[in-house]
Amino acid sequence: MLHHRLLRKKGYRTVWGYWHIWYGRILLILALVNGVLGFQLAANTLRGMIAYEVIAAVILLVYVTVLGVIYLRSGRETWSNIMKALNVLTVKLRTIMH
Numbered sequence: 001m002l003h004h005r006l007l008r009k010k011g012y013r014t015v016w017g018y019w020h021i022w023y024g025r026i027l028l029i030l031a032l033v034n035g036v037l038g039f040q041l042a043a044n045t046l047r048g049m050i051a052y053e054v055i056a057a058v059i060l061l062v063y064v065t066v067l068g069v070i071y072l073r074s075g076r077e078t079w080s081n082i083m084k085a086l087n088v089l090t091v092k093l094r095t096i097m098h
Contacts, residue, residue, distance in 0.1 A: 015088065028063065032056050 006014050013021075035056060039049050 032060065 006017060035052055036049075039052055
């Protein structure tokens with residue numbers, strides 16, 4: 001919720017917004033790995049493992065495709081916003097440290 005409030009308030013993504021997005025992406029990948037490991041620990045059948053892997057592959061393919069489309073539509077502006085947010089964070093951290 002905080003990420004969405006900051007996005008509405010400022011009109012652009014903050015450092016915390018980018019953190020929120022990447023944290024979610026990492027959790028998605030870890031969840032897929034956890035599913036594979038869970039099937040192995042449960043000694044599931046080969047068919048069950050194959051079914052999970054097919055479903056996981058489809059989900060991952062759709063996710064990567066959507067990210068690719070978003071990236072291509074956003075262009076260089078997104079990268080510029082990321083760098084601006086990182087610069088703001090660096091300045092704030094330097095202020096806190098001194």
